[in-house]
Amino acid sequence: MKIYGSEVIESSSCPDSEADSQQPGLHKLLHSLRVRVHDSIFVVDKALLTQNCEYFRALFQSGMRECQQEEIHLRCLGALGFVVMLQVLDGEHPMLSSDQIVEAIECAAFLQVQALTKHLINIVNSENCLLMYHTAATYGVWELSHSSALFIRDMYSDLQEDVHTLPSELVEYIESLIPSTYMAVCSHSPSTELLQDFQRTVCYLDEENKEWKVLTHLPISTSTTMAGVAVLNNKLYIIGGVHDVSKKVIDTGFCYNPAGNTWSTIPSPQQLRYNFTLIGHEGCLYAIGGEYNKKAMSSVERYRVSNGSWSFASHLPCPAASLASAKAMSRIFICLWKGKGATDIHEYVPEKDQWLLVTTLIRHQSYGLCMVAHKDNLYVMRNGPCDDFLLCVMDCYNLSSCQWTAMPGQYGNSKGSLFTAVVRGDSVFTLNRMVTTEYTIEDYKWKTKREMEGFGKIGSMYTFLMRLPNASVPSMGMSAALTQDQNLGDLVDSRRLSMQCFEKL
Template sequence: MESSSCPHFSQQPGYYKPPDSLRVDINHSFFLVDKTLLAENCEYFRALFQSGMKECQQEEIHLRCVGVLGFVVMLRVLDGERPVLDSDQIVEAIECTAFLQVPALTKHLINIINSENCLLMYHTAATYGVWELSHSSALFIRDMYSDLKEDVHTLPNKLVEYIESLLPSSYMAVCSHSPSTELLQDLQRTVCYLDEDNGEWKVLTHLPVSTSTTMAGVAVLDNKLYIIGGVHDVSKRVVETGFCYNPACNTWSTICGPQQLRYNFTLIGHEGCLYAVGGEYNMKALSSVERYKVSNGSWSYVSPLPCPAASVVSAVATNRIFICLWKGKGATDIHEYVPEQDRWLLVTTLVRQHSYGLYMVAHKNNLYVMRNGPCDDFLLCVMDCYNLSSGQWTAMSGQYRNSKGSLFTAVVRGDSVFTLSRQVTTEYTVEDYTWRLKREMKGFGRIGSIYTFLMRLPKATVSFMGNSPDRTQDQNFRDLGDCPRFSPQCSDNL
């Protein structure tokens, strides 16, 4: 990237300097940057401008601790761009955020971690002391450890040991269940995880008796499982209480439900918040969206959907929330929710003929939209890929049979996609515009709709539950107050 491609780049003296701007000299490359922008986003400049030292009054400052490439990336990110970076840019961007303390730049680097750059991100971030990025990279590597093992062991021993100390993500599933009773317990009401070493499903925990997963919102946030809403029975009476499972404590707690009673809605976990999107109530589709802030335990309304919708398909790509809204006549709109602006933005429209069904997952900066194929073969599943950088759709090569691991249960971990059905659990490897079959394991063997997700499971919790498959539902349920937030046994830092 040339510095001249940056709108803040200036040539030699003779330039026009806007008021309240700072001229930054990096190795004789000059940048005119708004001082307010720097003060609001860089700890280094904020401290400098508030220090009272003579430097804070200067119109020009020389930076020797960062490179031109890294500074240009920082300015692009602060201007709202989401640049794709090569290796040199990544290294200098990490150096820049380490010295200038730029949270927005660190966040962007975390958002673009992938299998090609994770080792570079991890090693460089550890070297410069960018802990949040180093930890996020290590978690990504841990999830792909078997694929990256040879390259991982070229790292310093301490970095390898840290990766190996982390918990990997497990593929999880729970079926659709109505509430049970203590007298008539349903032993099928369980949350299960895939034991990948043995290729089979095992029970992690039982659902509390009053929990419903029928038409409920299910999501994972900060490695806790949330089940919100759901219905009691065919009357579609809504369960008003929400439930949260913390694997670190192996306990369930309760939270309040949304202000609007709703079922058949989508629950999305994102940056410390849960979003209850659309759904139904009294057999009427809803457009309202509510946000639950875990920090204060309250629900509030945010910008509604462009139109009423139930069972909204969603995915999070590069830490951005996307949903699909079916328009009819073969058209599906993809919208992005921007929390900072509280707005839904139309991203693109996919026009394809399909019989029924829709699902979406994300890998890197691609969205994969799945649907049932031609009406004469409803088991056929076809996919289209939308690249967020190029804005282009590509029809995926190959076709997938829903009888061999339903793609409507797909979950992405690293470069793998896991799907399951009653007969088989399938792992695919994501390649350029195709998913290649990697391995097959035992199916889930349960009836009803299936929710799938990823969680990091402490070994103690897994081994304990593995020895007690018939545990009753209330044995591992405690009220919220029984699980101290700062207890060493109940830490979020897995």
């Protein structure tokens, strides 16, 4: 028999007895529930189950006899999945084996635990995506099945042979989705109607022809110089930026929707800023740090797309500008330079509005210039010990083992600068003026997979991924119209599309 929980109730105990009333922790026991899953018993806080599991919430509110029982027997679940659920509800981020994945999906479906479904989505990778997709479709966990299908679509060429072992309906759904496209935009100042700069473009990589093409032109009043650039819900956001060397800040934000090939405006943060980090996460944009009047700031603001308003969040531990950042398993991480060869990695936890110190990298010349994530790994790119500033070295931090590993070799120069790296599936895309390089990520080495045309423009570059409907890719000469519509539909309604596909199964 396995017991989960800090308190254990023996089968012969009686909480109403006078002796038990003197025991420490009795109050907690009175609000606990024994849950039997096959031969395992778990002692769980009732409030935890009520808050997070639709099944238990409905049970406890039903008035049926079961809601008064001290022990509930779940006959159709596996203990592995229930353990994973409790770990997730306790704030852990476990990586899972195949058996754990199957039972966790079963648990998420039966008990209706959104937090567990969200965790499963966050850990989809090339090793488990097919299992996640097929199992989630079988149990009707539509959000997870759709997210897994999108991941598979992005790696379709690598997974194609295995994909076709799936039922035909599942294969057809994957093939109906739009893959992610590697995108780039250079640093540009605002233009004017009379002196339009037709080089002010957002471009995409045509991987079939191995060349860069224009997707859309920037609105004339948009600046990408020292701006915050991020993608959220498949829409491109450009916030802040400066007019010129005077560093006068643009006081309007811009949003590009590829579904309609349209631009719209949004409010700027309450504190005008430039040279800051912009991150899109779960329906919100986060403007982190930056500068104003040539002074670094520690303030952070959050923009909720649902209500179109900015509000202040917890400040950074110290003022900082141009921070390297990454999202690993849908968790937000940043690099803070401490000096003397040390870089702190902090995580922002939106649910608690807290910055937490995760680890410190101590290396000679360890200033973090760029950070990307793959699975549960953070890769920090930094200056290498050489005279060529385009070359860099990497260190890998594993979030599960909490260990650093120095990556062998140096990267950059003719193979593309890693200071603008973007991860898609098991690949990393990098670029410079001469070449665009795709690397394959292996355990502790990145191997060159292919090289394509360079992004032949000067200045700082922002790179990101978006899903582009074929109809939204305009001709080279098409200019983008600026609209005031700030509520255009999302590119993909995952639940609707998934249900259309899987209702046949």
